[in-house]
Amino acid sequence: MTITLQDCRALDAQDPLLSLRELFHIPHGTIYLDGNSLGVMPRSAPARVAEVVTLEWGTDLIQSWNKHGWFSKPGQVGDKIARLIGAAPGTVVATDSTSVNLFKVLSAAMHLAEADSPGRKRIVSERSNFPTDLYIAQALCRERGFELVLVEPEEISAALTRDVAVLMLTHVNYRTGAMHDMPAVTAAAQSTGALMLWDLAHSAGAVPVDLTAANADYAVGCGYKYLNGGPGAPAFVWVNPKHADRFWQPLAGWWGHATPFEFTPDYRPAPGITRYQCGTQPMISLAALECGVDTLLAAETHGGMAALRRKSLALTDLFISLVRERCEGHGLGLATPMDHAQRGSQVCLTRAEGAYAIVQALIARGVVGDFRAGDGDRHKDILRFGFTPLYIGFEDVWHAVDHLHQVLQTGEWRRPEFNQKHAVT
Amino acid sequence: MTITLQDCRALDAQDPLLSLRELFHIPHGTIYLDGNSLGVMPRSAPARVAEVVTLEWGTDLIQSWNKHGWFSKPGQVGDKIARLIGAAPGTVVATDSTSVNLFKVLSAAMHLAEADSPGRKRIVSERSNFPTDLYIAQALCRERGFELVLVEPEEISAALTRDVAVLMLTHVNYRTGAMHDMPAVTAAAQSTGALMLWDLAHSAGAVPVDLTAANADYAVGCGYKYLNGGPGAPAFVWVNPKHADRFWQPLAGWWGHATPFEFTPDYRPAPGITRYQCGTQPMISLAALECGVDTLLAAETHGGMAALRRKSLALTDLFISLVRERCEGHGLGLATPMDHAQRGSQVCLTRAEGAYAIVQALIARGVVGDFRAGDGDRHKDILRFGFTPLYIGFEDVWHAVDHLHQVLQTGEWRRPEFNQKHAVT
Numbered sequence: 001m002t003i004t005l006q007d008c009r010a011l012d013a014q015d016p017l018l019s020l021r022e023l024f025h026i027p028h029g030t031i032y033l034d035g036n037s038l039g040v041m042p043r044s045a046p047a048r049v050a051e052v053v054t055l056e057w058g059t060d061l062i063q064s065w066n067k068h069g070w071f072s073k074p075g076q077v078g079d080k081i082a083r084l085i086g087a088a089p090g091t092v093v094a095t096d097s098t099s100v101n102l103f104k105v106l107s108a109a110m111h112l113a114e115a116d117s118p119g120r121k122r123i124v125s126e127r128s129n130f131p132t133d134l135y136i137a138q139a140l141c142r143e144r145g146f147e148l149v150l151v152e153p154e155e156i157s158a159a160l161t162r163d164v165a166v167l168m169l170t171h172v173n174y175r176t177g178a179m180h181d182m183p184a185v186t187a188a189a190q191s192t193g194a195l196m197l198w199d200l201a202h203s204a205g206a207v208p209v210d211l212t213a214a215n216a217d218y219a220v221g222c223g224y225k226y227l228n229g230g231p232g233a234p235a236f237v238w239v240n241p242k243h244a245d246r247f248w249q250p251l252a253g254w255w256g257h258a259t260p261f262e263f264t265p266d267y268r269p270a271p272g273i274t275r276y277q278c279g280t281q282p283m284i285s286l287a288a289l290e291c292g293v294d295t296l297l298a299a300e301t302h303g304g305m306a307a308l309r310r311k312s313l314a315l316t317d318l319f320i321s322l323v324r325e326r327c328e329g330h331g332l333g334l335a336t337p338m339d340h341a342q343r344g345s346q347v348c349l350t351r352a353e354g355a356y357a358i359v360q361a362l363i364a365r366g367v368v369g370d371f372r373a374g375d376g377d378r379h380k381d382i383l384r385f386g387f388t389p390l391y392i393g394f395e396d397v398w399h400a401v402d403h404l405h406q407v408l409q410t411g412e413w414r415r416p417e418f419n420q421k422h423a424v425t
Numbered sequence: 426m427t428i429t430l431q432d433c434r435a436l437d438a439q440d441p442l443l444s445l446r447e448l449f450h451i452p453h454g455t456i457y458l459d460g461n462s463l464g465v466m467p468r469s470a471p472a473r474v475a476e477v478v479t480l481e482w483g484t485d486l487i488q489s490w491n492k493h494g495w496f497s498k499p500g501q502v503g504d505k506i507a508r509l510i511g512a513a514p515g516t517v518v519a520t521d522s523t524s525v526n527l528f529k530v531l532s533a534a535m536h537l538a539e540a541d542s543p544g545r546k547r548i549v550s551e552r553s554n555f556p557t558d559l560y561i562a563q564a565l566c567r568e569r570g571f572e573l574v575l576v577e578p579e580e581i582s583a584a585l586t587r588d589v590a591v592l593m594l595t596h597v598n599y600r601t602g603a604m605h606d607m608p609a610v611t612a613a614a615q616s617t618g619a620l621m622l623w624d625l626a627h628s629a630g631a632v633p634v635d636l637t638a639a640n641a642d643y644a645v646g647c648g649y650k651y652l653n654g655g656p657g658a659p660a661f662v663w664v665n666p667k668h669a670d671r672f673w674q675p676l677a678g679w680w681g682h683a684t685p686f687e688f689t690p691d692y693r694p695a696p697g698i699t700r701y702q703c704g705t706q707p708m709i710s711l712a713a714l715e716c717g718v719d720t721l722l723a724a725e726t727h728g729g730m731a732a733l734r735r736k737s738l739a740l741t742d743l744f745i746s747l748v749r750e751r752c753e754g755h756g757l758g759l760a761t762p763m764d765h766a767q768r769g770s771q772v773c774l775t776r777a778e779g780a781y782a783i784v785q786a787l788i789a790r791g792v793v794g795d796f797r798a799g800d801g802d803r804h805k806d807i808l809r810f811g812f813t814p815l816y817i818g819f820e821d822v823w824h825a826v827d828h829l830h831q832v833l834q835t836g837e838w839r840r841p842e843f844n845q846k847h848a849v850t
Contacts, residue, residue, distance in 0.1 A: 025479075025483050025484075027483070027484045027485075027486065030486075032486060034486065034487045037487050038482075038486055038487045040486065041478065041479070041482050041483035041486075045478055045482075045483075046475060046478050046479050046483070049474060049475070049478050049709065050471060050474070050475060052656075053466065053470055053471050053474050053655070053713065054450075054466070054471050056656070057463075057466050057470075057655050057656050058450050058452070058466035058470075058471070059450075059452045060452075061452065061455075061457060061459065061463055061465065061466075061793065062459045062462050062463045062793060062795065063788070063793075064656065070656060070657075096521070096522070096525065096704070097521070097678065097703060097704025097705055097706070098704055098705075099676070099678030099679065099680075099703045099704030099705075100521065100525060100676060100678070100703055100704055103675070103676055103703075127690055129690075130688075131679055131682070131685075131688045131689060131690060132678045132679035132704065134690050134691075134692070135677045135678060135679060135682065135692035136676070136677060136678060138677065138691070138692050139673070139674075139675040139676070139677035139692065140675060142675075143568070143675050150690060224705070230478070230482050230707075230708070230709055231477075231481070231482050231489065231495060231705075231707075231708035231709065232495075232705040232706045232707040232708045232709075232711070233707065234707060235704070248564070249564075250528070250564040250565060250567075250568050251524070251525060251528055251561070251564070252560045252561060252563065252564035253522065253524030253525070253557045253560060253561060254524065254556055254557035254560060255524075257556070257560065260556075262798065263555075263556050263797065263798065264556060264800075265552055265554075265556060265559050265575060266559075266563070267559070267560035267563050267564065278522060278524045278525055278528075279521075279522025279523055279524030279525055279557060279660070280522055280523075280524075280649070280656075280657045281522070281657045282655075282656075282657040282658065282659060282707040282709075282710030282711075283655070283656035283657045283710070284474065284655055284656065284657075284707075284709050284710045284713055285707030285708070285709045285710040286657070286707075288478065288709055363488070368486065368487060368488075370487065372688065373687065373688065375689075
């Protein structure tokens with residue numbers, strides 16, 4: 001049975017999350033399926049950012065450290081993020097970049113492993129993990145005499161040998177949208193004596209996450225994707241409270257000190273997650289991040305992450321169904337799992353030829369997804385579409401696939417202007 | 426001969442930099458002598474920040490990576506900062522925090538020393554260096570089996586033994602405003618075979634710095650003090666081009682990769698300073714930093730850093746003279762050197778009793794300086810006053826000292842409300 005535009009409009013009309021879309025500024029004429037790369041601007045952000053700039057910085061200046069609580073902002077925003085990832089209050093800080101935070105927790109995990117299980121000198125990760133995670137792990141392994149072992153998803157179990165210190169995975173794969181079973185994988189890693197470190201870059205705010213229930217050991221995540229925190233927003237870091245006080249991490253700056261304003265020459269780490277802070281944080285960008293996180297907390301009265309998840313799966317199901325119905329015979333493949341339990345909040349299509357140009361042609365039509373190059377071997381070129389249930393509607397999905405159909409049907413993507421590569425894609 | 430308010434007004438009238446004050450929003454009724462902690466907001470910042478938020482993020486979204494050059498912003502702002510510190514184009518990036526950047530360069534310096542001069546396993550610094558620098562050094566020494574040796578300024582020469590790998594100093598001391606002779610100290614360190622690492626937190630934009638002429642090895646600095654970049658603005662990092670390609674640093678994130686958008690699993694460091702980048706940078710805060718740096722570049726047509734330095738010394742000379750004339754007998758001491766060659770852009774007063782309360786009483790009167798606690802032994806409690814020549818005038822200095830005189834003369838500082846400590850001071 002063919003899905004119609006009217007069917008999609010009916011789904012929007014029944015959507016309990018529909019009103020949340022009003023929290024965002026969606027550019028006119030744009031269907032934005034790239035919230036997995038950079039979330040849309042909350043309407044509250046310009047005024048709040050202006051307030052931090054003109055009032056807190058411009059007028060109150062240095063007194064804002066006390067008056068506007070700048071020093072406690074990373075913990076305060078962290079506590080809000082904690083509600084989205086099943087973390088207890090006081091166990092998350094919003095700070096630095098995902099890469100820097102990964103360095104902190106992987107470093108701490110390696111120290112923990114060295115203390116509790118000497119001889120375990122391997123870090124296991126996926127070859128298709130987001131590269132910066134692998135680079136950081138590579139650097140730390142080189143510094144500390146560990147070995148980084150990269151495997152395919154189906155090889156993870158077999159790779160968990162008795163010499164593995166840490167299993168480090170991204171919960172939802174950035175290329176394919178495939179999602180790991182967090183509790184099961186965590187339990188499997190820990191049963192072999194390894195520590196479990198999760199990167200939640202494509203999960204926080206996108207799918208329900210319960211770090212506490214999964215009994216994970218460490219986690220980091222990104223502020224500018226599904227948390228809608230703005231370009232390069234500070235990232236976040238969580239450490240299982242049972243580990244938090246056991247080790248300090250080498251980015252031992254003053255914001256992680258027990259008494260930073262005593263200016264003592266010796267480092268004494270603050271208790272808990274605070275020791276995972278390092279230097280002074282970018283307050284203007286942090287204010288924008290808080291606006292973004294607040295859009296997700298606004299969903300709490302509409303069913304919260306469970307309702308967002310239901311809608312996300314309905315959106316991605318609809319997209320997949322429409323692509324099958326309307327783009328048949330155009331050589332598109334599906335890289336994202338059909339099984340809901342294994343799917344994040346994005347859909348990735350593959351095509352042997354023209355994936356980059358098709359994405360460009362769609363962008364020119366106002367349908368913004370992105371392209372991720374394959375490695376020519378196991379992984380094909382990918383057309384990536386993120387579905388942020390806070391602001392994407394079912395009619396949007398219909399139009400997006402309609403444009404995709406037209407781009408393929410007309411051969412529009414073959415035009416030269418869609419085949420010129422940008423520096424950053 | 427007594428200095429009068431009219432004398433100060435005459436100095437302002439002759440000041441070739443006077444018009445630059447119009448670049449800033451100085452809160453009404455405030456004499457802001459804390460630009461060494463958080464610089465004043467440039468008038469250009471609110472509009473530019475709003476543009477990044479509403480246009481670049483809000484409207485152009487992910488396309489801003491190309492359209493608005495987000496990816497190259499750290500290098501572009503770095504090139505502007507380079508002009509203030511005697512660094513060549515392409516050798517500075519604006520990124521992360523000072524603490525994180527110090528970790529990068531100290532780590533790289535330690536690797537360089539291990540390769541070129543094995544056996545050198547000491548890092549020498551000043552006991553009164555800004556604590557976060559010492560914490561980072563302490564952490565790295567612990568990780569790498571090095572020893573951190575802390576000395577007083579007059580003991581530095583003697584501490585430069587043949588086992589010293591790196592001399593790590595802050596150019597202008599945050600507590601006292603005392604300034605090192607950068608070329609002489611650099612040459613002394615290098616003559617013993619040590620590498621020279623400078624923290625320019627209280628120098629960049631405050632005093633002339635020529636890293637190239639001094640042939641320094643590494644430098645970091647702060648964006649939110651004299652660069653007027655806003656609260657927690659990204660910091661900067663410089664590496665002498667002769668070292669830049671020799672080592673990569675362990676914060677090996679994707680922004681330091683030679684081809685970050687090829688998403689290859691192996692880290693291949695970019696040439697030059699780019700490899701000192703790590704993760705995605707906070708674009709909104711980075712835009713504010715650029716506004717701040719631009720205020721210093723605006724001074725280039727008014728004589729640049731040399732003219733700023735002349736005015737800074739005139740301001741601090743005036744402040745010292747007026748304190749001597751008008752506050753005699755009130756137990757104030759001077760912690761800042763009288764010798765111009767040894768003075769940064771701040772003046773620090775000492776007092777055996779009430780330093781904290783006097784600062785609070787001054788703030789209540791609109792004269793904003795800050796307090797730094799002594800350690801009870803060598804260092805006394807400090808009343809710290811920064812003089813940013815871009816926006817502080819000679820009349821401001823007169824009124825500041827007039828208020829100080831009144832606070833001391835009336836005993837106003839003894840009021841209970843001025844003796845309650847805040848969390849952050």
